[in-house]
Amino acid sequence: MTVISVSPEAPSVATAPDRPVVEARGLSLTFTTADGPVYALSDVDLTVGDGEFVSLIGPSGCGKTTLLRVIADLERPTGGTITVNGVAPEAARLRRDYGYVFQAPALYPWRTIEGNVTLPLEIMGLSRAERRARARAQLDLVNLSGFERKFPWQLSGGMQQRASIARALSFDPRLLLMDEPFGALDEIVRDHLNEQLLKLWAKTKKTVVFVTHSIPEAVFLSTRVVVMSPRPGRIIDVIDCDFGPDRSLEIRETPEFLKVAHRVREGLRAGHSYDD
Amino acid sequence: MTTEALGATPSPPAPPTGEGGLAHTLWNGTALPVALVVLVILALWHVGTVLMNWQVVHDTRVRMDQPAGFADVLSATFAMERPILPAPHQIVHELWRTTMEVPTTSRRSLVFHAQVTLSSAMLGFAIGTLVGIVLAIGIVHVRVLEASLMPWIVASQTVPILAVAPIVIVALGSMGLTGVLPKAIIAAYLCFFPVAIGMVKGLTSPDVLQRELMRTWSASPAQTFWKLRLPASVPFLFASLKVAVSIGLVGAIVGELPTGAQAGLGARLLAGSYFGQTVQMWAALFAAAILAAVLVFAMGAVERIVLRIMGARPEGARR
Structure with missing residues (x-):
């Protein structure tokens, strides 16, 4: 298991362990x-x-x-x-x-699976290489390696929802x-x-x-x-x-x-x- | 896991086509119905040509002491110089003569006139599309604009373009603007409407979840626009562009009518009507129709390519 490293520009904030989330x-x-x-x-x-x-x-x-x-x-x-x-x-x-997962995957149909997972990272201004590395790691975590280039309609409902989970986790929220x-x-x-x-x-x-x-x-x-x-x-x-x-x-x-x-x-x- | 990757499976083999031969292929395809409709239209047209031209031909032949029997008059109705309704072959011949047999720089060439019309139509299309998109962006982002602009946008299209065109031409002419631009502005006046309406619909098409996702990532309005609203609007844009490109051509032709008709398909139509050259008018009309069809077809081709790149499901594909 590779824990995604939190780069300096990542917005995640360390909180004291005793403080409730x-x-x-x-x-x-x-x-x-x-x-x-x-x-x-x-x-x-x-x-x-x-x-x-x-x-x-x-x-x-x-x-x-x-x-x-x-x-x-x-x-x-x-x-x-x-x-x-x-x-x-x-x-x-x-x-x-936080990362939010809705009942429906709500993937953007004009983006590939990888493009969907990197979208929040694009919005946060991460570099292309960083976005790609994180997307690959997250897709691997939800067992979607090999589907990076597919468009949402090419995946089953369960796979789409896994992609949306990968998207929610892409920027490593706690x-x-x-x-x-x-x-x-x-x-x-x-x-x-x-x-x-x-x-x-x-x-x-x-x-x-x-x-x-x-x-x-x-x-x-x-x-x-x-x-x-x-x-x-x-x-x-x-x-x-x-x-x-x-x-x-x-x-x-x-x-x-x-x-x-x-x-x-x-x-x-x-x-x-x-x-x- | 791989069994879920249904998009990756190869398409099933094409059904055998040899079975039943050509007749079978024709019957199952669209070729036969299309050919049938064309034949029916041509037949009706010929009947119309005979009926509409009969009286004139008959009276003329009687006056000129020419034989005016049934067969004589019938064949003459298809070969008049200025028929009320020309026969299809006369129009085809005129089209061929004015496109292939005269140099394209000549004022007698339809290619020359079509190119004049096309240039103002395309400029108008570009201006209209731009104006339509900008209006739509404004309407979607500024609530006040929807209430204040929308009625004017709709009202603009209820004014007959034939009435507006001379006013625009004269007004711009008095400001020293002549040539392509006034005609392009009339084309743009027609073009912007479907683009504005389509883009408002397209830019507001993302669903609640897609928009709330942007909110959870605290995306800026600009990011939401570029990464969600704009890509979501592309299918709507192309639907509008196909309408706009053809009515842009209509606008350019209408814009040529009040200018004294020096060049362009509209000028050709007007000149034809001045001198009773019905064959020339019909040929110009067909040239305009063919041009519009080509433009719409080309836009459709661009649409297919763009939507394919944007991951649209190919037609007939299943999950």
């Missing part, structure tokens, strides 16, 4: 709509430590994606405080502290934000990518905040599962579930795994209103 206190976000206010987030407290893999799980409308978007400065909270790497989300975004990255893929591809993501996380020691609505996915991948509930969007349970660094998909059959999964399901059920 994400720290939210009393965070709320209310959207004003024609039908009255929508309480997307209400009094959310969350701390994500360095190197953690935290999943946000919950039914649709529970604010899990909104929370991720607040961390990414794609939404502004209406109350409470939040810091990312010790600074406000906007400052963190401006110094490119924090990786993933919004249901495998939600649009079929079960088999999803299992495969879950294993690959776990290996990637172990290799790169990134901090990951991962939004999903799949219980097995959340429990399998995470060091902590944050269970959320809608109307208003809030956190109702936080479950530690570290199954060790060398876990394989088989652990999903073990009693320990099922126990944690059960607790997550209970949490989801408790928080879910049955009136709809």
Whole structure:
């Protein structure tokens, strides 16, 4: 495993290990709509430590994606405080502290796979040689070596999503934000990518905040599962579930795994209103 | 992993074509329907030629004491010097004569006139495209411009160009501007519209995720423009350019009409109508149509090459 060297111009900032990567206190976000206010987030407290893999799980409308978007400065909270790497989300975004993976790969169709992965580096003004070296290393990390010259349409959905992960990692951010990255893929591809993501996380020691609505996915991948509930969007349970660094998909059959999964399901059920 | 690389697999072998011979190939291809349509049009045209010219030919022959039987009149309708509707072969002959048999520098050469029209059309096309793109960039980036400019842009195209052309020619002429430029400006007046509309659509075509990615990388507006909006707009640009290049030619021809018609396909049309030279008019008309077709085809070829370089999926290709 080759750890990508952080060159001097790379925007990544070293943070003290004891300082949390994400720290939210009393965070709320209310959207004003024609039908009255929508309480997307209400009094959310969350701390994500360095190197953690935290999943946000919950039914649709529970604010899990909104929370991720607040961390990414794609939404502004209406109350409470939040810091990312010790600074406000906007400052963190401006110094490119995080990589974001959307549900869809959103690759630019006129760029090759390598061209897509080097795009953030172009924007950051890295040299051509540096861009190329980093893109090759990242594509290697997601097992896409040999596809540099292909255009997105020539790759399957799973490969496109791996390319988008390589793109998010290309500038070596310490924090990786993933919004249901495998939600649009079929079960088999999803299992495969879950294993690959776990290996990637172990290799790169990134901090990951991962939004999903799949219980097995959340429990399998995470060091902590944050269970959320809608109307208003809030956190109702936080479950530690570290199954060790060398876990394989088989652990999903073990009693320990099922126990944690059960607790997550209970949490989801408790928080879910049955009136709809 | 390699099984996922579907784009890398070789294309399947071409289906056998020998089966059934030429008739089979013709039936399955587009050649036969195209030929059929052309034949029908030609047949109708000949009927039209006979019907429209009949009375004139008949009366003339009677007055001149020439035989005016059915066969005599029929054959004469295809060979008039100034027919109301010339027969196709007369137009083809005129086209051949004025392109191949006269020197291209002569004022009687259609090549000479076509080249005059083409130069102002191309200059107008270039100006119009540039203006259209600049307007679109402004409209996409400055919200106020959309509300303030868009109505004028649309209104500009509701004014009949035939009415605007003489005004522009006279106004520019009084400022001492003559020759190619006034005609080019009329062509540009028509060209900029499809380009502006197409580019506004193209520049706003990137989806939310593609735009938010730029935001997560804290890209500047200029970077978002060059690396996202502009490349995304290219297919829209080419669709507009194909329209613009042909109406640019129309604009140049219209621009030649009020100038006293010294040179150009428009001048040729006007001169033909002054002197009742219908064959000459039709030949000029066909020259303009052929020229427009060539321009659109050439633009299509450039489009295919550019989009291919930009990774567009080849037609018929599957994942």
